Amino acid sequence: MPPTTAPSLPCVELYTDGACSGNPGPGGWAFVLRDQKTGKELEGSGGEAVTTNNQMELLATIRGLEALRRPCKVTLYADSKYVGQGLSSWMAGWKRRGWKRKEGSQLKPVKNVELWQRLDELVQRHQVVFEHVKGHSGHPENERCDQLAVAASQKYRK
Numbered sequence: 001m002p003p004t005t006a007p008s009l010p011c012v013e014l015y016t017d018g019a020c021s022g023n024p025g026p027g028g029w030a031f032v033l034r035d036q037k038t039g040k041e042l043e044g045s046g047g048e049a050v051t052t053n054n055q056m057e058l059l060a061t062i063r064g065l066e067a068l069r070r071p072c073k074v075t076l077y078a079d080s081k082y083v084g085q086g087l088s089s090w091m092a093g094w095k096r097r098g099w100k101r102k103e104g105s106q107l108k109p110v111k112n113v114e115l116w117q118r119l120d121e122l123v124q125r126h127q128v129v130f131e132h133v134k135g136h137s138g139h140p141e142n143e144r145c146d147q148l149a150v151a152a153s154q155k156y157r158k
Helices: 053-066 081-096 113-125 140-154
Strands: 011-020 025-035 041-051 073-078 100-103 106-109 127-132
Touching: 011 053, 011 140, 025 053, 025 140, 041 053, 041 140, 053 073, 053 081, 053 113, 053 140, 073 081, 073 140, 081 100, 081 113, 081 127
Parallel strands: 011 073, 073 127
Antiparallel strands: 011 025, 025 041, 100 106
16 A cells, blocks of 8 residues: 655745834735745735734734635745744743733733734644745835735825
């Protein structure tokens, strides 16, 4: 009998960015999702009237991962060190401490905890690798996400 091999997961690239005019203020998020095999792309964006830049960075990542219909290998490209550090180093400790962060000798609630918990659910479904992209450095997909996020935030400006 020939050995069985598990089907390999689809590989996708997820580019994300968030924007905020004031912090807090009107904000937008955006993602570009690309299937590495077919090159097919999907863009998404949205915003909120009163939000923070960190919330928009998280929402961009969440919405991009939510757009995936099945588990995938995801290379996440973002200019947000907040998202990157949260995924790679902070989240494990927050979870061990009941979604609390250390502030000096005290434990405080994690900021944006509902977004982090949703992101945690999504990254457990997928194999996610974070790659930091320098913002506003001419990276085409990062620039596209920035344009989409800023345009989404403009809808909420008075």
